[in-house]
Amino acid sequence: MNKPNNITQNDWNLLTEKYKVIHKIEKKLNKNYPVQYLIGNVDFYGYSILVNKNVLIPRFETETLIEKTISYIKKYKLEKSNVLELGTGSGCISIVLKKEIPSLNIEALEISSKALKVAKKNAVINKVTINFIKKDLFKFKPKNKYDILISNPPYVKYDDIVSENIKYEPKKAIYASDNGLKYYKFILPYYKKFMNKKSILAFEIGYKDGEILKKLAVKEFIKSKVIIEKDLSGKDRYLFIINE
Numbered sequence: 001m002n003k004p005n006n007i008t009q010n011d012w013n014l015l016t017e018k019y020k021v022i023h024k025i026e027k028k029l030n031k032n033y034p035v036q037y038l039i040g041n042v043d044f045y046g047y048s049i050l051v052n053k054n055v056l057i058p059r060f061e062t063e064t065l066i067e068k069t070i071s072y073i074k075k076y077k078l079e080k081s082n083v084l085e086l087g088t089g090s091g092c093i094s095i096v097l098k099k100e101i102p103s104l105n106i107e108a109l110e111i112s113s114k115a116l117k118v119a120k121k122n123a124v125i126n127k128v129t130i131n132f133i134k135k136d137l138f139k140f141k142p143k144n145k146y147d148i149l150i151s152n153p154p155y156v157k158y159d160d161i162v163s164e165n166i167k168y169e170p171k172k173a174i175y176a177s178d179n180g181l182k183y184y185k186f187i188l189p190y191y192k193k194f195m196n197k198k199s200i201l202a203f204e205i206g207y208k209d210g211e212i213l214k215k216l217a218v219k220e221f222i223k224s225k226v227i228i229e230k231d232l233s234g235k236d237r238y239l240f241i242i243n244e
């Protein structure tokens with residue numbers, strides 16, 4: 001492009017710089033790069049959550065997980081609970097829980113230090129205190145017992161057909177071996193030991209896994225209420241285990 005005569009060299013330089021930036025963004029969008037990463041934040045449950053390529057972009061389904069968990073917390077009067085979140089990513093679940101029920105005491109585990117950096121920033125922006133712990137959930141040895149465990153673990157099967165833009169999100173946040181069940185198969189028997197007698201376990205799950213996970217949960221939690229609930233599109237999406 002040639003510089004028109006009616007513009008100063010300085011303005012022309014600024015314009016061409018801006019054009020280059022816009023062109024770069026356009027190229028990324030054409031390759032299905034998530035617009036949320038370009039903007040740098042999302043609105044989640046009415047709160048602003050920073051996102052970058054190191055964290056999963058919070059999903060609508062996860063807002064419903066939180067909504068349902070909050071109503072169980074209120075129903076069973078567990079507002080003054082110790083909560084453990086496994087795989088916090090951007091911190092969205094723990095941050096919303098703390099905003100909505102400030103009397104909760106929350107620990108949130110995450111294996112990725114880059115993700116934890118984002119989660120900590122989000123806690124500051126949203127003015128909440130959460131105890132973030134950098135730890136592999138397969139190796140964590142809790143010192144306390146918990147009243148609530150919540151997790152949206154990786155659950156996509158390696159051979160699932162997924163949308164094009166998922167390829168830009170961290171693989172560790174999305175895929176799980178053992179047909180997508182690896183995390184649940186570990187979490188249910190292991191973390192059972194660290195739950196108080198009266199407690200709630202809340203999970204987001206793959207929409208095809210309701211039946212198999214219900215069986216697994218019933219086997220581990222013989223005396224508990226095991227409930228599979230649906231997302232807004234009518235698909236199995238949540239597993240709740242209620243120990244009354």
Ligand SMILES: C[S@@+](CC[C@H](N)C(=O)[O-])C[C@H]1O[C@@H](n2cnc3c(N)ncnc32)[C@H](O)[C@@H]1O
Pocket residue numbers: 055056057058059062086087088089090091092093109110111112115135136137138152153154155172173174
């Ligand atoms: C599906 S994402 C959920 C992120 C966020 N909680 C949400 O709902 O948007 C799963 C998260 O678990 C973390 N993760 C995966 N394996 C883990 C492990 N072994 N220990 C701790 N965190 C893990 C990933 O890094 C990722 O941030």
